[in-house]
Amino acid sequence: MTMTTERGDDRRRADDPRGPQRGVVRLFFTRLAVQWRVIRALMIRDMIGRYGRENIGFLWLIGEPVLMIGGIIVLWSLMRGAVTHGLSVVTFALTGYSMLTLWRHMVSRGTSALRQNAGLLFHQNVKVVDTVLANIFSECIGCFVSFLFCYILLYIFGVVNLIYDPLLMALAWLGMTLFAGGFALLLGALVQSSKPFGRMLQPIMYFTLPLTGAFYLVDWMPQRAQDFLVWVPMVNAQEMFRAGFVGPVLTFHYDPWYLFLTGIIAWAGGITALKFGERKIHVG
Numbered sequence: 001m002t003m004t005t006e007r008g009d010d011r012r013r014a015d016d017p018r019g020p021q022r023g024v025v026r027l028f029f030t031r032l033a034v035q036w037r038v039i040r041a042l043m044i045r046d047m048i049g050r051y052g053r054e055n056i057g058f059l060w061l062i063g064e065p066v067l068m069i070g071g072i073i074v075l076w077s078l079m080r081g082a083v084t085h086g087l088s089v090v091t092f093a094l095t096g097y098s099m100l101t102l103w104r105h106m107v108s109r110g111t112s113a114l115r116q117n118a119g120l121l122f123h124q125n126v127k128v129v130d131t132v133l134a135n136i137f138s139e140c141i142g143c144f145v146s147f148l149f150c151y152i153l154l155y156i157f158g159v160v161n162l163i164y165d166p167l168l169m170a171l172a173w174l175g176m177t178l179f180a181g182g183f184a185l186l187l188g189a190l191v192q193s194s195k196p197f198g199r200m201l202q203p204i205m206y207f208t209l210p211l212t213g214a215f216y217l218v219d220w221m222p223q224r225a226q227d228f229l230v231w232v233p234m235v236n237a238q239e240m241f242r243a244g245f246v247g248p249v250l251t252f253h254y255d256p257w258y259l260f261l262t263g264i265i266a267w268a269g270g271i272t273a274l275k276f277g278e279r280k281i282h283v284g
Contacts, residue, residue: 057112168244185270
């Protein structure tokens with residue numbers, strides 16, 4: 001009786017056309033779970049390697065951006081007073097340098113991840129893209145928690161107002177993360193393919209600083225400059241972030257769909273370039 005039932009179950013499984021599909025889906029999620037564990041382990045390894053286990057340890061991942069953002073807020077407040085162009089200087093500095101820190105850290109750390117973690121590719125489950133993703137996720141989380149810490153502290157002391165649209169700010173943060181991550185993949189592949197390009201990386205990053213939108217609002221610029229800046233993805237993310245923070249009291253120029261489209265294009269280009277850059281990675 002038992003054997004008949006088992007044979008009947010096997011026959012039904014063989015006749016079910018959804019069986020192979022379920023197997024493929026199950027295999028996909030199993031491999032996805034394995035790669036997520038790998039990325040999480042790489043994140044922990046990177047934080048321990050950078051900050052160690054002594055003192056506050058990996059909390060320096062948050063502490064470093066907090067010190068930079070806090071120092072810039074104090075400096076700008078002393079230089080420009082309380083208000084600039086109808087916007088609080090503290091709000092302007094907090095929103096601007098939080099996104100600027102996210103951009104700089106993600107691109108610089110993500111680009112150097114390939115060179116620093118090449119030895120880990122001996123492990124079967126560790127892929128080249130995992131080393132970059134681990135750094136991207138670490139910097140995204142660390143910079144966001146730093147911004148949140150600074151904002152809560154300033155709000156408690158009554159220096160900044162309540163956030164107008166948290167969802168819009170979160171979407172702007174994700175949009176900047178998406179574009180910066182794809183840009184980091186692309187630069188990382190170029191650095192692996194060309195050593196002279198690696199020496200040019202820091203000057204290139206300095207040239208991108210005016211294009212982040214951290215030092216101005218698009219509405220403050222001449223019309224000809226505005227027509228150019230609205231096409232820069234980082235400026236769109238910055239304007240969107242500030243619009244979510246202060247609300248409709250000022251005019252902001254951004255397009256969420258354009259921001260996420262450029263982020264997807266950056267990722268597609270970065271992954272493609274990374275496939276070619278893998279051939280130049282020497283393990284060992």
